[in-house]
Amino acid sequence: MRFLAFFEYVAVVVGIIAIVAGQFFALPKGVHLGIFLVGAGIALGGFESIWTRRMCFRTSEDQYEAYAGTPAIIVGLMALIIGAGLVGSAYLLDDGAWYSTVHYLQRRPALVLVAAGLLLIGAGVLMMLNPRGRRGLAWTLLVRVPRWLLGLILALAGLTGIGLGVWESLDPVAFDRFTRSLPQQLDWQAWDRWWRTLLGLR
Numbered sequence: 001m002r003f004l005a006f007f008e009y010v011a012v013v014v015g016i017i018a019i020v021a022g023q024f025f026a027l028p029k030g031v032h033l034g035i036f037l038v039g040a041g042i043a044l045g046g047f048e049s050i051w052t053r054r055m056c057f058r059t060s061e062d063q064y065e066a067y068a069g070t071p072a073i074i075v076g077l078m079a080l081i082i083g084a085g086l087v088g089s090a091y092l093l094d095d096g097a098w099y100s101t102v103h104y105l106q107r108r109p110a111l112v113l114v115a116a117g118l119l120l121i122g123a124g125v126l127m128m129l130n131p132r133g134r135r136g137l138a139w140t141l142l143v144r145v146p147r148w149l150l151g152l153i154l155a156l157a158g159l160t161g162i163g164l165g166v167w168e169s170l171d172p173v174a175f176d177r178f179t180r181s182l183p184q185q186l187d188w189q190a191w192d193r194w195w196r197t198l199l200g201l202r
Contacts, residue, residue, distance in 0.1 A: 004048055008057055011041025032094040039086025042079050049076025066131045078122040081115055110169040117161030120154045127151030 015037030022030030045056030049072045055064035056072075056079060067075070092098040105112055128151035130144060168175040 002059065002061065004044075005057055005059055008041050008045045008048070011037045011044065015039075015041060029094070032090050035086055035093070036090035039083045039088075039090060041083070043083025043087060046076045046078070046080030046083055049073060049079065051076075071126060071129055071131050074122045074126055078119055081118060085115065108168065108172060110165040113161045113165030113168065117158040117163075117165060120158030120161060122158075124151040124153070124155030124158060127154065 015034040018030050018034030018037060020034075022028065022032075022034055048054075049056040052072075054068045054072050055075060058064050064072075089098070092101050128148050134144070164175070
C-alpha cells in the first residue's frame with residue numbers, strides 16, 4: 001500500500017472508531033476527535049488528488065489510472081470541501097459553538113448553499129465524463145446518455161445552489177421573502193437533530 005494512502009485510511013478508520021467509542025463511553029471529546037480525524041483524512045486525500053492529479057485513497061500506484069487528470073482534480077476538490085467541513089464541525093463542537101453556528105446558518109445559509117452547489121457540480125461533471133473511454137451503441141444508450149443527463153441535472157442544480165447562495169449573501173431580505181413564498185422550506189432542524197443523534201446529545 002502507498003505510504004500516503006496508508007495515512008489517509010488510518011485517519012478515517014481511527015476517526016470512525018473514536019466516534020463509535022466516544023458515543024459508547026459517553027466521551028464527547030472522543031467524538032470530536034474522531035470527526036476531526038475523519039475530516040483530516042478526507043482532506044489529505046483531497047490535497048493529494050489536487051497536487052498529483054491522480055485519485056486519492058488508491059492503494060497502488062497504477063490504480064484508477066483512467067481517472068487521472070480532470071476527474072481526479074474534481075474528486076480532490078470535493079474531498080477537500082467535505083474534509084474541511086468535518087474538521088470545522090469538530091472544532092465548533094469542541095469549542096461549544098456548534099449550535100450558535102447552526103442557528104446562524106439557518107438565518108444566513110449562503111455558505112451551505114455554495115458548498116452544496118459545488119459538490120453537486122462536481123458530482124454532475126464526474127457523471128458526464130467518460131474516463132474509461134467505453135464505446136458501443138448499447139453502452140451509450142443504456143448507460144452513458146442517462147448518466148450524462150443525470151449529471152447535467154446535478155450540475156444545473158449545483159449552479160442554482162451557488163446562485164441562491166450568492167443572492168442570499170448580497171440581498172438576504174429579498175432571499176428571505178423568496179423562501180417564505182415557497183410551499184416547503186428546507187428543514188434545517190432535521191440536520192441539527194441528525195447531528196444531535198449522531199453525537200449522542202440532547
